[in-house]
Amino acid sequence: MGPDMQTRVFSPDADGYDAAASALRDGGLVAFPTETVYGLGGDARNDMAVARIFEAKARPRFNPLIVHVNSISAAREFVEWPDQADILAQAFWPGPMTLVLPLKPGTGLSPLVTADLPTLAIRVPAHPVAQNLLATFGGPVAAPSANPSGRISPTTADHVLAGLNGKIAAVLDGGACEVGVESTILGLAGTPTLLRPGGLPVEAIEAALHDTLDTRGNCDPLTAPGQLASHYAPNAQVRLEATEKRTGEVLLGFGPVDADLNLSPAGDLTEATANLFRHLHSLDAMGAETIAVSPIPNHGLGRAINDRLRRAASPRS
Numbered sequence: 001m002g003p004d005m006q007t008r009v010f011s012p013d014a015d016g017y018d019a020a021a022s023a024l025r026d027g028g029l030v031a032f033p034t035e036t037v038y039g040l041g042g043d044a045r046n047d048m049a050v051a052r053i054f055e056a057k058a059r060p061r062f063n064p065l066i067v068h069v070n071s072i073s074a075a076r077e078f079v080e081w082p083d084q085a086d087i088l089a090q091a092f093w094p095g096p097m098t099l100v101l102p103l104k105p106g107t108g109l110s111p112l113v114t115a116d117l118p119t120l121a122i123r124v125p126a127h128p129v130a131q132n133l134l135a136t137f138g139g140p141v142a143a144p145s146a147n148p149s150g151r152i153s154p155t156t157a158d159h160v161l162a163g164l165n166g167k168i169a170a171v172l173d174g175g176a177c178e179v180g181v182e183s184t185i186l187g188l189a190g191t192p193t194l195l196r197p198g199g200l201p202v203e204a205i206e207a208a209l210h211d212t213l214d215t216r217g218n219c220d221p222l223t224a225p226g227q228l229a230s231h232y233a234p235n236a237q238v239r240l241e242a243t244e245k246r247t248g249e250v251l252l253g254f255g256p257v258d259a260d261l262n263l264s265p266a267g268d269l270t271e272a273t274a275n276l277f278r279h280l281h282s283l284d285a286m287g288a289e290t291i292a293v294s295p296i297p298n299h300g301l302g303r304a305i306n307d308r309l310r311r312a313a314s315p316r317s
Protein backbone atom coordinates (compact mmCIF):
# COMPACT_ATOMS: atom_id res chain seq x y z
CA MET A 1 0.00 0.00 0.00
CA GLY A 2 1.54 3.32 -1.06
CA PRO A 3 1.34 6.65 0.72
CA ASP A 4 -1.96 8.56 0.43
CA MET A 5 -0.38 11.87 -0.51
CA GLN A 6 2.93 13.48 -1.30
CA THR A 7 4.35 15.05 1.87
CA ARG A 8 6.24 18.20 0.94
CA VAL A 9 9.29 19.51 2.81
CA PHE A 10 9.37 23.31 3.20
CA SER A 11 12.37 25.44 4.15
CA PRO A 12 11.87 28.04 6.88
CA ASP A 13 11.87 31.06 4.54
CA ALA A 14 9.14 33.45 3.33
CA ASP A 15 7.98 31.03 0.61
CA GLY A 16 7.97 28.12 3.05
CA TYR A 17 5.88 30.00 5.62
CA ASP A 18 3.40 31.14 2.95
CA ALA A 19 3.02 27.62 1.57
CA ALA A 20 2.70 26.13 5.07
CA ALA A 21 0.13 28.72 6.16
CA SER A 22 -1.87 28.19 2.99
CA ALA A 23 -1.86 24.40 3.56
CA LEU A 24 -3.21 25.07 7.07
CA ARG A 25 -5.92 27.37 5.68
CA ASP A 26 -6.95 24.57 3.31
CA GLY A 27 -7.44 22.26 6.31
CA GLY A 28 -4.17 20.41 5.66
CA LEU A 29 -1.66 19.20 8.25
CA VAL A 30 1.79 20.76 8.56
CA ALA A 31 4.46 19.45 10.91
CA PHE A 32 6.67 22.20 12.31
CA PRO A 33 9.54 22.50 14.79
CA THR A 34 9.06 23.86 18.28
CA GLU A 35 11.82 24.17 20.86
CA THR A 36 10.54 20.94 22.48
CA VAL A 37 9.63 18.48 19.69
CA TYR A 38 8.04 18.73 16.22
CA GLY A 39 4.29 19.37 16.33
CA LEU A 40 1.68 18.15 13.85
CA GLY A 41 -0.30 21.31 13.19
CA GLY A 42 -3.82 21.83 11.94
CA ASP A 43 -6.27 24.77 12.08
CA ALA A 44 -7.78 24.47 15.57
CA ARG A 45 -11.06 26.05 14.37
CA ASN A 46 -11.54 23.55 11.53
CA ASP A 47 -13.24 20.26 12.50
CA MET A 48 -11.95 18.48 9.39
CA ALA A 49 -8.36 19.54 10.02
CA VAL A 50 -8.52 18.47 13.67
CA ALA A 51 -10.12 15.16 12.72
CA ARG A 52 -7.25 14.62 10.26
CA ILE A 53 -4.73 15.07 13.09
CA PHE A 54 -6.31 12.22 15.07
CA GLU A 55 -6.46 10.10 11.92
CA ALA A 56 -2.86 10.70 10.80
CA LYS A 57 -1.52 9.78 14.27
CA ALA A 58 -4.09 7.02 14.93
CA ARG A 59 -4.66 8.90 18.18
CA PRO A 60 -7.64 8.03 20.38
CA ARG A 61 -10.26 10.78 20.12
CA PHE A 62 -10.56 11.11 23.90
CA ASN A 63 -6.98 12.42 24.10
CA PRO A 64 -7.16 16.23 23.75
CA LEU A 65 -4.70 18.45 21.85
CA ILE A 66 -2.58 21.47 22.76
CA VAL A 67 -3.44 24.74 21.01
CA HIS A 68 -0.46 26.89 19.94
CA VAL A 69 -0.69 30.68 19.71
CA ASN A 70 2.01 33.31 19.40
CA SER A 71 1.30 35.62 22.33
CA ILE A 72 -0.18 35.84 25.80
CA SER A 73 -2.93 38.12 24.52
CA ALA A 74 -3.87 35.54 21.87
CA ALA A 75 -4.00 32.83 24.56
CA ARG A 76 -6.32 34.93 26.69
CA GLU A 77 -8.94 34.91 23.92
CA PHE A 78 -9.44 31.20 24.52
CA VAL A 79 -9.10 30.59 28.26
CA GLU A 80 -9.92 32.12 31.63
CA TRP A 81 -6.87 33.75 33.10
CA PRO A 82 -6.24 33.41 36.86
CA ASP A 83 -3.33 35.31 38.47
CA GLN A 84 -1.19 32.16 38.53
CA ALA A 85 -1.52 31.83 34.74
CA ASP A 86 -0.33 35.40 34.36
CA ILE A 87 2.66 34.91 36.65
CA LEU A 88 3.75 31.76 34.82
CA ALA A 89 3.08 33.08 31.31
CA GLN A 90 5.02 36.28 32.02
CA ALA A 91 7.90 34.21 33.38
CA PHE A 92 8.06 31.32 30.91
CA TRP A 93 6.28 32.15 27.62
CA PRO A 94 7.32 31.83 24.93
CA GLY A 95 8.74 28.51 26.12
CA PRO A 96 8.31 24.82 26.94
CA MET A 97 5.28 25.16 29.24
CA THR A 98 1.62 24.30 28.54
CA LEU A 99 -1.18 25.62 30.75
CA VAL A 100 -4.50 23.80 31.14
CA LEU A 101 -7.19 26.38 31.93
CA PRO A 102 -10.98 26.67 31.79
CA LEU A 103 -12.08 27.09 28.17
CA LYS A 104 -14.03 30.26 27.42
CA PRO A 105 -17.35 29.82 25.63
CA GLY A 106 -17.74 30.87 22.00
CA THR A 107 -14.08 30.74 20.99
CA GLY A 108 -14.78 28.98 17.69
CA LEU A 109 -12.37 26.14 18.47
CA SER A 110 -13.35 22.72 17.18
CA PRO A 111 -14.76 20.67 20.09
CA LEU A 112 -12.53 17.82 18.91
CA VAL A 113 -9.50 19.78 20.17
CA THR A 114 -10.52 19.48 23.82
CA ALA A 115 -12.22 16.08 23.47
CA ASP A 116 -15.22 17.87 24.97
CA LEU A 117 -13.42 18.68 28.24
CA PRO A 118 -14.26 22.02 29.89
CA THR A 119 -10.54 22.90 29.86
CA LEU A 120 -8.04 23.76 27.11
CA ALA A 121 -4.29 23.08 26.98
CA ILE A 122 -2.53 26.09 25.45
CA ARG A 123 1.03 27.23 24.87
CA VAL A 124 3.19 29.87 23.21
CA PRO A 125 6.19 28.10 21.65
CA ALA A 126 9.57 29.86 21.54
CA HIS A 127 11.01 28.39 18.34
CA PRO A 128 11.34 31.14 15.69
CA VAL A 129 9.99 28.82 12.97
CA ALA A 130 6.89 28.07 15.05
CA GLN A 131 6.50 31.77 15.83
CA ASN A 132 6.77 32.72 12.14
CA LEU A 133 4.33 30.03 11.07
CA LEU A 134 1.78 31.15 13.70
CA ALA A 135 2.18 34.79 12.66
CA THR A 136 1.80 33.99 8.94
CA PHE A 137 -1.20 31.74 9.54
CA GLY A 138 -2.75 34.21 11.98
CA GLY A 139 -4.84 31.76 14.01
CA PRO A 140 -4.70 29.02 16.66
CA VAL A 141 -2.90 25.82 15.64
CA ALA A 142 -3.75 22.52 17.32
CA ALA A 143 -0.63 20.37 17.46
CA PRO A 144 0.22 17.13 19.20
CA SER A 145 3.72 15.77 18.78
CA ALA A 146 4.25 14.75 15.13
CA ASN A 147 4.61 10.99 15.69
CA PRO A 148 2.24 8.04 15.29
CA SER A 149 0.37 7.65 18.60
CA GLY A 150 2.38 5.74 21.21
CA ARG A 151 5.72 6.09 19.41
CA ILE A 152 8.80 8.19 20.20
CA SER A 153 8.33 11.93 19.63
CA PRO A 154 10.22 13.51 16.70
CA THR A 155 13.03 16.02 17.21
CA THR A 156 14.02 16.32 13.51
CA ALA A 157 12.11 16.59 10.21
CA ASP A 158 13.50 13.14 9.29
CA HIS A 159 11.90 11.62 12.39
CA VAL A 160 8.58 13.19 11.33
CA LEU A 161 8.86 11.72 7.82
CA ALA A 162 9.84 8.31 9.19
CA GLY A 163 6.50 8.14 11.00
CA LEU A 164 4.09 10.23 8.94
CA ASN A 165 5.35 10.46 5.34
CA GLY A 166 2.41 10.28 2.95
CA LYS A 167 -0.10 11.06 5.70
CA ILE A 168 0.42 14.82 6.07
CA ALA A 169 0.61 17.75 3.62
CA ALA A 170 4.01 19.07 4.63
CA VAL A 171 6.80 19.43 7.14
CA LEU A 172 8.66 22.68 7.78
CA ASP A 173 12.28 21.67 8.30
CA GLY A 174 13.82 23.76 11.08
CA GLY A 175 16.61 21.37 12.08
CA ALA A 176 16.90 19.62 15.45
CA CYS A 177 14.79 20.74 18.42
CA GLU A 178 16.82 22.36 21.15
CA VAL A 179 15.03 21.10 24.29
CA GLY A 180 14.23 17.59 23.07
CA VAL A 181 11.28 16.58 25.30
CA GLU A 182 7.71 17.87 25.24
CA SER A 183 6.50 20.84 27.26
CA THR A 184 5.76 20.66 30.96
CA ILE A 185 1.96 20.60 31.38
CA LEU A 186 0.38 22.36 34.36
CA GLY A 187 -3.26 22.17 35.35
CA LEU A 188 -4.43 25.56 36.60
CA ALA A 189 -8.17 24.95 36.59
CA GLY A 190 -7.91 24.24 40.34
CA THR A 191 -4.89 23.70 42.61
CA PRO A 192 -1.76 24.04 40.45
CA THR A 193 -1.05 20.48 39.36
CA LEU A 194 1.78 18.93 37.38
CA LEU A 195 0.09 16.92 34.60
CA ARG A 196 3.27 16.04 32.70
CA PRO A 197 6.91 16.77 33.56
CA GLY A 198 8.71 18.26 30.55
CA GLY A 199 11.11 20.82 29.18
CA LEU A 200 10.59 23.34 31.97
CA PRO A 201 11.76 21.98 35.34
CA VAL A 202 9.20 21.80 38.15
CA GLU A 203 11.66 23.60 40.43
CA ALA A 204 11.56 26.70 38.20
CA ILE A 205 7.76 26.73 38.22
CA GLU A 206 7.56 26.34 42.00
CA ALA A 207 10.06 29.17 42.44
CA ALA A 208 7.99 31.49 40.22
CA LEU A 209 4.73 30.57 42.01
CA HIS A 210 6.27 30.66 45.51
CA ASP A 211 4.29 27.47 46.02
CA THR A 212 4.65 23.72 45.60
CA LEU A 213 2.83 21.90 42.81
CA ASP A 214 0.53 18.96 43.31
CA THR A 215 2.47 16.23 41.51
CA ARG A 216 0.12 13.35 42.32
CA GLY A 217 -2.16 13.89 39.31
CA ASN A 218 0.75 13.09 37.04
CA CYS A 219 -0.13 9.53 36.12
CA ASP A 220 -3.89 9.73 36.53
CA PRO A 221 -5.55 9.14 33.16
CA LEU A 222 -8.60 11.05 34.37
CA THR A 223 -6.70 14.29 34.95
CA ALA A 224 -4.30 13.84 32.02
CA PRO A 225 -6.11 11.65 29.51
CA GLY A 226 -3.02 11.33 27.31
CA GLN A 227 -0.78 10.00 29.98
CA LEU A 228 -1.26 6.39 28.98
CA ALA A 229 1.37 4.16 30.56
CA SER A 230 2.74 2.65 27.38
CA HIS A 231 3.90 5.66 25.42
CA TYR A 232 7.10 6.73 23.70
CA ALA A 233 7.57 3.09 22.82
CA PRO A 234 10.57 2.20 20.67
CA ASN A 235 10.40 -1.18 18.90
CA ALA A 236 12.97 -2.50 21.37
CA GLN A 237 12.29 -3.44 24.99
CA VAL A 238 13.66 -0.97 27.50
CA ARG A 239 15.41 -1.87 30.80
CA LEU A 240 15.92 0.97 33.28
CA GLU A 241 18.51 1.68 36.00
CA ALA A 242 20.99 -0.55 34.21
CA THR A 243 24.43 -0.64 35.81
CA GLU A 244 25.80 -3.11 33.27
CA LYS A 245 25.07 -4.32 29.77
CA ARG A 246 23.74 -7.88 29.49
CA THR A 247 24.10 -10.19 26.48
CA GLY A 248 22.04 -8.97 23.53
CA GLU A 249 21.52 -5.49 24.95
CA VAL A 250 22.67 -2.09 23.77
CA LEU A 251 23.45 0.43 26.50
CA LEU A 252 22.18 4.00 26.47
CA GLY A 253 24.53 5.65 28.93
CA PHE A 254 24.50 8.72 31.13
CA GLY A 255 27.71 9.99 32.68
CA PRO A 256 31.15 8.36 32.39
CA VAL A 257 30.14 4.83 31.34
CA ASP A 258 31.16 2.65 28.41
CA ALA A 259 27.96 2.81 26.33
CA ASP A 260 26.76 2.24 22.76
CA LEU A 261 25.33 5.77 22.81
CA ASN A 262 25.59 8.25 25.65
CA LEU A 263 22.95 10.83 26.56
CA SER A 264 25.65 12.98 28.16
CA PRO A 265 29.11 11.62 29.02
CA ALA A 266 29.56 14.69 31.26
CA GLY A 267 26.31 13.91 33.10
CA ASP A 268 24.61 17.13 31.95
CA LEU A 269 20.80 16.86 32.10
CA THR A 270 20.13 19.57 29.49
CA GLU A 271 22.36 17.77 27.00
CA ALA A 272 20.81 14.41 27.93
CA THR A 273 17.28 15.76 27.35
CA ALA A 274 18.23 17.12 23.92
CA ASN A 275 19.68 13.70 22.97
CA LEU A 276 16.99 11.44 24.48
CA PHE A 277 14.57 10.88 21.59
CA ARG A 278 17.30 11.09 18.91
CA HIS A 279 19.30 8.35 20.64
CA LEU A 280 16.21 6.20 21.15
CA HIS A 281 15.39 6.61 17.44
CA SER A 282 18.99 5.64 16.51
CA LEU A 283 19.20 2.61 18.82
CA ASP A 284 15.85 1.45 17.54
CA ALA A 285 17.05 1.82 13.95
CA MET A 286 20.04 -0.41 14.85
CA GLY A 287 17.49 -3.15 15.50
CA ALA A 288 18.37 -3.61 19.17
CA GLU A 289 16.22 -6.13 21.00
CA THR A 290 16.66 -4.46 24.38
CA ILE A 291 17.88 -0.99 25.22
CA ALA A 292 19.39 -0.85 28.72
CA VAL A 293 19.56 2.66 30.18
CA SER A 294 21.88 4.03 32.87
CA PRO A 295 20.27 5.58 35.98
CA ILE A 296 19.32 9.25 35.49
CA PRO A 297 19.07 11.64 38.48
CA ASN A 298 15.44 12.55 39.18
CA HIS A 299 15.66 16.33 39.54
CA GLY A 300 15.36 19.22 37.08
CA LEU A 301 15.01 17.93 33.52
CA GLY A 302 15.88 14.44 34.80
CA ARG A 303 12.30 14.16 35.94
CA ALA A 304 11.03 14.51 32.35
CA ILE A 305 13.67 12.05 31.07
CA ASN A 306 12.70 9.45 33.69
CA ASP A 307 8.99 9.94 32.96
CA ARG A 308 9.51 9.24 29.24
CA LEU A 309 11.83 6.29 29.93
CA ARG A 310 9.35 4.71 32.37
CA ARG A 311 6.62 4.94 29.75
CA ALA A 312 8.96 3.49 27.10
CA ALA A 313 9.72 0.58 29.47
CA SER A 314 6.15 -0.17 30.53
CA PRO A 315 4.29 -3.15 29.04
CA ARG A 316 2.78 -2.43 25.63
CA SER A 317 -0.98 -2.15 25.41
Ligand code: TXA
Binds near residue numbers: 036066100121195
Ligand atom coordinates in the same frame (compact mmCIF):
# COMPACT_ATOMS: atom_id res chain seq x y z
O1 TXA B 1 5.95 20.22 23.68
C1 TXA B 1 4.79 19.87 23.47
O2 TXA B 1 3.91 19.95 24.34
C2 TXA B 1 4.46 19.33 22.08
C3 TXA B 1 4.68 20.46 21.07
C4 TXA B 1 4.28 20.08 19.68
O3 TXA B 1 4.00 21.60 21.50
N1 TXA B 1 3.13 18.84 22.00
C5 TXA B 1 2.75 17.69 22.63
O4 TXA B 1 1.43 17.32 22.39
O5 TXA B 1 3.49 17.04 23.32
P1 TXA B 1 0.85 15.87 22.73
O6 TXA B 1 -0.51 15.83 22.13
O7 TXA B 1 1.79 14.83 22.31
O8 TXA B 1 0.67 15.91 24.27
C6 TXA B 1 -0.32 16.74 24.83
C7 TXA B 1 -0.76 16.22 26.14
C8 TXA B 1 -1.55 14.94 26.04
O9 TXA B 1 -1.04 14.04 26.99
C9 TXA B 1 -2.96 15.37 26.42
O10 TXA B 1 -3.66 14.37 27.08
C10 TXA B 1 -2.71 16.54 27.32
O11 TXA B 1 -1.62 17.19 26.73
N2 TXA B 1 -3.85 17.46 27.34
C11 TXA B 1 -4.34 18.18 26.32
N3 TXA B 1 -5.43 18.86 26.69
C12 TXA B 1 -5.63 18.59 27.99
C13 TXA B 1 -6.62 18.99 28.95
N4 TXA B 1 -7.60 19.84 28.64
N5 TXA B 1 -6.50 18.48 30.20
C14 TXA B 1 -5.50 17.64 30.52
N6 TXA B 1 -4.55 17.22 29.66
C15 TXA B 1 -4.62 17.68 28.40
Ligand code: MG
Binds near residue numbers: 145
Ligand atom coordinates in the same frame (compact mmCIF):
# COMPACT_ATOMS: atom_id res chain seq x y z
MG1 MG C 1 2.87 13.14 22.10
